Amino acid sequence: MRYDLILLTEARYESSSPAAASGYAQEIIREDLLVQEALTRKGLRTARFDWARPDVDWSSTRAVLFRTTWDYFHRFEEFSAWLDKVSAQTRLINPIELIRWNMDKHYLQDLAGRGIHIPPVLFIHTGDHTTLEELCRPTGWPDMILKPAVSGSARHTYRLNPGNLSDYEATFQSLIAREDMMLQPFQHQVVEQGELSLMVIAGKYTHAVRKVAKPGEFRVQSDFGGTVRRHEPTREEIAFAERAVAACAPQPVYARVDLIRDNGGRLALMELELIEPEMWFRLFPAAAERLAVAVAGAL
Numbered sequence: 001m002r003y004d005l006i007l008l009t010e011a012r013y014e015s016s017s018p019a020a021a022s023g024y025a026q027e028i029i030r031e032d033l034l035v036q037e038a039l040t041r042k043g044l045r046t047a048r049f050d051w052a053r054p055d056v057d058w059s060s061t062r063a064v065l066f067r068t069t070w071d072y073f074h075r076f077e078e079f080s081a082w083l084d085k086v087s088a089q090t091r092l093i094n095p096i097e098l099i100r101w102n103m104d105k106h107y108l109q110d111l112a113g114r115g116i117h118i119p120p121v122l123f124i125h126t127g128d129h130t131t132l133e134e135l136c137r138p139t140g141w142p143d144m145i146l147k148p149a150v151s152g153s154a155r156h157t158y159r160l161n162p163g164n165l166s167d168y169e170a171t172f173q174s175l176i177a178r179e180d181m182m183l184q185p186f187q188h189q190v191v192e193q194g195e196l197s198l199m200v201i202a203g204k205y206t207h208a209v210r211k212v213a214k215p216g217e218f219r220v221q222s223d224f225g226g227t228v229r230r231h232e233p234t235r236e237e238i239a240f241a242e243r244a245v246a247a248c249a250p251q252p253v254y255a256r257v258d259l260i261r262d263n264g265g266r267l268a269l270m271e272l273e274l275i276e277p278e279m280w281f282r283l284f285p286a287a288a289e290r291l292a293v294a295v296a297g298a299l
Helices: 023-041 076-087 096-102 107-113 132-139 165-176 235-246 285-298
Strands: 003-009 046-050 061-066 091-093 122-124 144-148 158-160 181-185 195-201 204-212 227-230 254-261 267-273
Touching (some): 023 046, 023 285, 076 091, 076 096, 096 107, 107 267, 132 144, 144 165, 158 165, 165 181, 195 235, 195 285, 204 235, 204 285, 235 254, 235 267
Parallel strands (some): 003 046, 003 061, 061 091
Antiparallel strands (some): 122 181, 144 181, 195 254, 204 227, 254 267
8 A cells, every 4th residue: 555654653652542552652642643633634645653663665655754753762773774774765754864963962062053052061972981070070060961962761861960970980881882972061940940842843833831840850751750731932932942943954844842941041952853752732733733734745
């Protein structure tokens, strides 16, 4: 069978029945179905598959849309090879140039060079022979976040301070032996006010949420007890989000812009998600229609 578009997910979420899943997976499947139904109403023939399924003929579709491929950072080499193969057979949304760029958080430095404000960041390259003490002391940062340059869902994300560096030294040495890492000053608004996520489709803001960590936690992801609620952004926040997306080349069809007020009170970009962002269409069903319009236009 030939398709106009295949929505990409992973094995945990491949079921087409929310009732067959439980908890968070149920919500994710329901959200993907909102998008698929909106695309179908645009006259597009769609399917939804695990990206890693070996029996899919990717040349049978005009394009693939990345939705919930949330295991790719655990299977990075496999996913990278898959991108090479599939990009030769069909179109990727977002484009492969953006996906390759966005997979590695060195992109933050590129955006900073294009005028998008980010918190300070220090990258440590694979194989560097250094210690946390040697890295952290010169920064003068009293509270820090260490995480991989290729990551998601707070994988190997640690909160450091001068008093606990030795507790994480063995973990750091294990990680830096095989992947780049990044160090940033901890941004206290994350625990005090949460993190904002603004969705931008076809270059224009559509909707926003505020992600809040549970008491005593600094990670806002649901895996760690974080909660999400609707957010009405200010004009400043909308302008910042749209400007961050406009700084990308080529332009993405869709993006999620994660913002905070940094320790100096300025709006700052935490992450720009262009590969497979969670976009909370379940809270804003009408925005799924906006995505369908953008995808249909791109096709």
